[in-house]
Amino acid sequence: MTTQRKTSPNAARRSDASRRAILTAAFDLVQEVGYAKLSIEGIAARAGVGKQTIYRWWPSKGTVLFDAFLMLSEGPAGDAGLPxxxxxxxxxxxxxRATVAELNDPRYDEPMRALATEIAHDPELAAAYAERLDGPMKELKKRRLRDAQQAGQLAEDLDLDVAVEMVWGPLFNRWLQRSGPLTPEYADSVVETALNGLRPRP
Structure with a gap:
């Protein structure tokens, strides 16, 4: 008769503590040294773990950084949907306006730009991003627009996927390309301009 080995509560706590230390280290380091100089070795040293511990859970520094973002967004706040x-x-x-404040936050600027660059070059990371973060957020946005559509505030034949891109896309493009100031006033203008084209026609 064989006895199955189970992970002890203490081991599980140590594993979770190591995971969080690694993700925190990756997020902090990319702000300090930039993504180009970020390395698995540096993350391991900052987190106080061995390199193999990181490679056991993540294949690259890009996937570590992505999970760091997911860790920051953990919690019930996003489940409630848009106001x-x-x-x-x-x-x-x-x-x-809240999105503008986040994009302008210096703590997030370098990590987010690094992640955007990595996603553009790594199809597997792009797929994970779409499945675990971008896709669920897009559904929350569509749900709010769908409710407005059902209330007669938006056109009945509106393509909600396109509508989401029209409302949120300009902010991310301006931020990513540094093509102009990203301000609350610009956010208001985007909303007003988009809704002028999305509302029902008389």
Whole structure:
């Protein structure tokens, strides 16, 4: 008779503590040294673990950084969806102003740009990003627009996927390309301009 070995609670806690230390180290280091100089060795040294511990869970520094973002977004806050006061324009302005504040936060700028570059060159990471982060967030955005559509605030034949890109796309493009100031006023203008084209026609 064989006895199955089970992970002890202490071992599970140590494993979770190591994982969080690694992800925190990756996020902190990429801000300090930039993505080009970020290395698995550097992450391991900062986290106080061996390189093999990192490679056991992640195949590359890009996947470590991605999971660091997921760790930061853990929690029930995103599950509630977008605000719905009945005033679609006001709700979208609140959300886009919050997005502007996040994109302008110096703590996130370098890590997010590094992740965007890595996603552009790594199909597997891009697929993981679409499945685990971008896809679920897009569904929350579509749900809010769908509710507005059902309330008669948006055109019945509106393509919600295209609508999401019209509302949120300009912010990310301006941020990524550094093509102009990213301000709350710009966010408001994007919402107003987009809704002018998305509302039902008389």
């Amino acid at each position: 719905d006061t009945g005033d679609l324009e006001a709700d979208l302005k609140v959300v886009l």
